[in-house]
Amino acid sequence: METTEKTPSLVKMFLKKMLQNKLACFGLLMIFLIVVLAIFAPLIATHQPNVMDTGATLLGPGQDGHLLGTDNYGRDLFSRIVYGSRISLIVGLGAVAVGSVIGILLGLVAGYFGGWLDSIIMRFMDALAAFPFILLAITLMTVLGTGLINVIIAVGIGNVPGFARMIRGQVLSVKEELFIEVTNSLGAKQARIIFIHILPNCLTPIIVYATMNVAGAIISEAALSFLGLGIQAPTASWGNILKEGKDYLIVAPHIAIFSGMFILLSVLGLNLFGDGLRDALDPKTRA
Amino acid sequence: MKKNLVKSLLLGCLIFVLAACGGKSSDKTTTKSSDGGELRIALSSSIATLDPISYTAVYESNIMRSIFDTLVTYNDDLTEIVPSLATSWKVSDDMKTYTFELRDDVKFQAGKYQDGRLMTATDVKYSLERSLNESSMNRIRNVKKITATSDTELTIELETPYAAFLAMLTDTGNAIVPKEEVEGWGDEFAQHPVGTGPYAFSKWVTDDYVKLVKNDDYWQAKPKLDSVKFTFITDTNMMGNALQSGDIDIATNISGQNVKLIKKNKSLTLSQSDGLSIGYLAFNMKSGPTKELKVRQAMSLALDRTELVNGVYKYGEATEAYLPLPKASWGYSKEVAQTVKDSSGPDISAAKALLKEAGYSDGFDIDLYVTEARVAAATIFQAQMEKIGINVSIKSVEWGTFSDTVASGKASMYIMGWSWYPDPDFFLYQMLDSNQIGALGNGGGYSNPKVDALLAQATSETSDQTKRTQIYEEALQLITADIPHLDLYDQDIIFGLSDKVTGFKPRADGTIVLVSDTTNVGLTE
Numbered sequence: 001m002e003t004t005e006k007t008p009s010l011v012k013m014f015l016k017k018m019l020q021n022k023l024a025c026f027g028l029l030m031i032f033l034i035v036v037l038a039i040f041a042p043l044i045a046t047h048q049p050n051v052m053d054t055g056a057t058l059l060g061p062g063q064d065g066h067l068l069g070t071d072n073y074g075r076d077l078f079s080r081i082v083y084g085s086r087i088s089l090i091v092g093l094g095a096v097a098v099g100s101v102i103g104i105l106l107g108l109v110a111g112y113f114g115g116w117l118d119s120i121i122m123r124f125m126d127a128l129a130a131f132p133f134i135l136l137a138i139t140l141m142t143v144l145g146t147g148l149i150n151v152i153i154a155v156g157i158g159n160v161p162g163f164a165r166m167i168r169g170q171v172l173s174v175k176e177e178l179f180i181e182v183t184n185s186l187g188a189k190q191a192r193i194i195f196i197h198i199l200p201n202c203l204t205p206i207i208v209y210a211t212m213n214v215a216g217a218i219i220s221e222a223a224l225s226f227l228g229l230g231i232q233a234p235t236a237s238w239g240n241i242l243k244e245g246k247d248y249l250i251v252a253p254h255i256a257i258f259s260g261m262f263i264l265l266s267v268l269g270l271n272l273f274g275d276g277l278r279d280a281l282d283p284k285t286r287a
Numbered sequence: 288m289k290k291n292l293v294k295s296l297l298l299g300c301l302i303f304v305l306a307a308c309g310g311k312s313s314d315k316t317t318t319k320s321s322d323g324g325e326l327r328i329a330l331s332s333s334i335a336t337l338d339p340i341s342y343t344a345v346y347e348s349n350i351m352r353s354i355f356d357t358l359v360t361y362n363d364d365l366t367e368i369v370p371s372l373a374t375s376w377k378v379s380d381d382m383k384t385y386t387f388e389l390r391d392d393v394k395f396q397a398g399k400y401q402d403g404r405l406m407t408a409t410d411v412k413y414s415l416e417r418s419l420n421e422s423s424m425n426r427i428r429n430v431k432k433i434t435a436t437s438d439t440e441l442t443i444e445l446e447t448p449y450a451a452f453l454a455m456l457t458d459t460g461n462a463i464v465p466k467e468e469v470e471g472w473g474d475e476f477a478q479h480p481v482g483t484g485p486y487a488f489s490k491w492v493t494d495d496y497v498k499l500v501k502n503d504d505y506w507q508a509k510p511k512l513d514s515v516k517f518t519f520i521t522d523t524n525m526m527g528n529a530l531q532s533g534d535i536d537i538a539t540n541i542s543g544q545n546v547k548l549i550k551k552n553k554s555l556t557l558s559q560s561d562g563l564s565i566g567y568l569a570f571n572m573k574s575g576p577t578k579e580l581k582v583r584q585a586m587s588l589a590l591d592r593t594e595l596v597n598g599v600y601k602y603g604e605a606t607e608a609y610l611p612l613p614k615a616s617w618g619y620s621k622e623v624a625q626t627v628k629d630s631s632g633p634d635i636s637a638a639k640a641l642l643k644e645a646g647y648s649d650g651f652d653i654d655l656y657v658t659e660a661r662v663a664a665a666t667i668f669q670a671q672m673e674k675i676g677i678n679v680s681i682k683s684v685e686w687g688t689f690s691d692t693v694a695s696g697k698a699s700m701y702i703m704g705w706s707w708y709p710d711p712d713f714f715l716y717q718m719l720d721s722n723q724i725g726a727l728g729n730g731g732g733y734s735n736p737k738v739d740a741l742l743a744q745a746t747s748e749t750s751d752q753t754k755r756t757q758i759y760e761e762a763l764q765l766i767t768a769d770i771p772h773l774d775l776y777d778q779d780i781i782f783g784l785s786d787k788v789t790g791f792k793p794r795a796d797g798t799i800v801l802v803s804d805t806t807n808v809g810l811t812e
Contacts, residue, residue, distance in 0.1 A: 052670050233666045
């Protein structure tokens with residue numbers, strides 16, 4: 001009894017804290033809904049997202065069996081937004097995966113080994129971070145060409161410096177801890193020390209930071225698509241829909257409003273959840 | 288966490304406040320004055336120069352039209368070339384010598400280096416030679432020699448007979464400028480232009496506006512307005528808003544929802560007329576599946592022009608087109624257009640049968656190059672081609688990449704626009720003559736020796752417009768049978784006008800002419 005009680009108590013405490021935080025729960029609900037939309041898109045969508053009907057363009061919400069109306073090509077807006085959630089999630093998660101893997105590796109190496117290696121890596125990261133993010137992404141898109149994979153790479157690379165800096169800071173403090181010194185003196189290999197002992201101790205901030213960055217990546221995809229550099233027509237992405245809605249802002253505001261709202265809600269959800277996660281994982285607030 | 292929320296809310300409020308401010312403006316100082324007032328015209332792009340020889344964009348020429356004059360000009364509906372600074376002209380029998388009689392009462396606007404002296408044939412010679420030698424824009428070519436035989440007479444000898452020569456002289460790039468000012472200002476002439484036009488340059492605030500003031504000594508008529516202010520509003524929605532709120536009197540390049548909004552507004556007028564601007568899809572004639580005539584015929588049959596044009600131009604800003612020549616050009620042939628229309632689709636089963644005959648029963652994958660502005664047309668075309676199994680992938684690229692790809696003949700298909708003088712030579716020769724392969728015009732690599740011969744004949748054999756029209760009609764028949772293009776639409780010229788504006792006549796080339804022998808734009812109270 002006693003042994004089984006000790007381990008879940010941490011998880012229990014975490015869950016308790018999360019559940020107490022209403023905003024974080026709301027965030028989690030948003031994320032859950034969007035994930036459901038993305039996974040079950042073919043079941044949820046009422047129409048084919050790319051089928052045009054030039055006789056029924058710019059219909060308002062609820063008209064003619066179109067839940068959220070139609071866009072300027074007569075495509076069902078609800079179905080496009082539902083399918084668009086896939087693009088947003090893929091880009092959000094993919095870009096953060098790319099950014100975090102590269103960033104974490106660079107940060108670990110820089111922080112653990114220090115010296116000239118640290119200087120080179122971090123100055124390079126500073127240079128990357130000094131670029132306004134959207135400019136960097138636009139430059140990369142121009143070089144790589146448009147398309148889903150390239151959007152993920154471009155947004156992902158923009159995320160690298162943030163991860164690298166954060167991990168390096170963590171590593172610097174963790175590697176001074178007594179247990180690392182002990183592991184070292186016992187003759188453990190460096191790779192083992194880095195990945196088995198240091199990395200797990202940096203995980204908490206990584207999780208929080210990554211959650212927040214998914215939101216950033218979703219916005220970046222929308223921005224790139226809005227500028228015509230992201231996902232290509234006719235694939236539905238929230239940014240594409242928003243861009244098309246821009247030209248009909250007065251006669252058919254629903255296009256921009258609904259696509260914008262989904263961007264807003266998903267980003268808000270991720271941010272609130274990330275905030276809650278940080279509070280719950282922070283040992284200082286763990287009463 | 289709370290801080291973040293508060294921040295987001297504050298940011299949201301700020302955006303709403305800023306958005307609410309956008310439409311309003313306190314600038315209501317104009318149009319009250321009784322003797323003319325200030326006309327405010329919005330152009331959809333900022334300008335880089337006001338020097339005729341170096342201009343590249345229609346926005347620049349729209350301002351320069353009021354500052355400068357050309358030797359000859361087009362009449363209002365662009366069907367005929369009429370006198371301007373030249374009162375009359377003669378063409379020699381070999382079509383190689385043009386003799387112009389000039390007006391003797393034309394004065395330059397007063398400037399820093401001359402005080403409004405008379406314009407003579409020497410100035411015309413100077414200006415045309417300057418355009419010939421210093422401009423990289425090729426706005427005048429094929430000239431052997433220009434001679435000022437007296438103060439009011441000028442002869443121009445051509446290298447080869449060229450019937451479209453006068454059309455070139457109507458270009459603002461060949462406007463008449465005073466030598467003292469050009470040489471006095473040097474490179475700064477582009478910021479301090481002086482000409483013979485109805486309004487003189489007064490002020491240019493970069494990326495904001497250009498102001499012109501009345502030229503009381505104008506030779507044609509006394510301009511009605513005190514001043515003209517050209518402002519630059521790059522966003523079409525903002526331009527529509529500015530017109531509705533009374534911040535501008537004339538809005539240019541109106542499209543999309545603004546058409547509807549202006550029509551609805553009782554104190555505004557929508558001026559819509561046929562334009563000289565065409566939109567077309569060009570095929571690669573040298574490589575890939577599109578080099579087969581049957582494939583092109585199949586795609587022509589699968590195309591539903593009505594759906595495409597209505598889909599892209601929801602408010603009727605363009606009309607379906609069947610020729611590589613706009614309806615507003617004098618060379619347009621209704622008969623040939625009708626023939627193309629009759630043989631066009633949509634007829635999906637016939638299109639599929641043709642594809643099968645060409646050996647593509649399963650369809651094929653192909654790229655379609657466009658710039659951002661034509662993604663809508665490409666998207667609808669893509670959906671239509673899918674019906675016959677052709678999988679079109681849209682490559683939306685920026686203009687530099689687009690023009691490089693197209694000019695080098697690397698694009699399998701591309702959608703582009705073309706607009707120039709109403710003389711068919713500037714459409715047919717530029718887009719479809721073998722000599723233009725390697726240039727942006729004939730990026731599809733179309734080559735038909737018979738068409739080349741006819742296009743040459745049309746400019747070298749006669750300058751008679753009726754005879755030339757017949758030759759172009761013959762050329763159009765050959766061209767449309769080869770289907771190097773799918774001609775999609777003719778874009779209309781659409782202005783939004785405040786009801787205060789009087790005497791404004793829209794022209795098919797989109798130029799803004801404030802004073803001419805038939806117009807003198809003014810403002811009512």
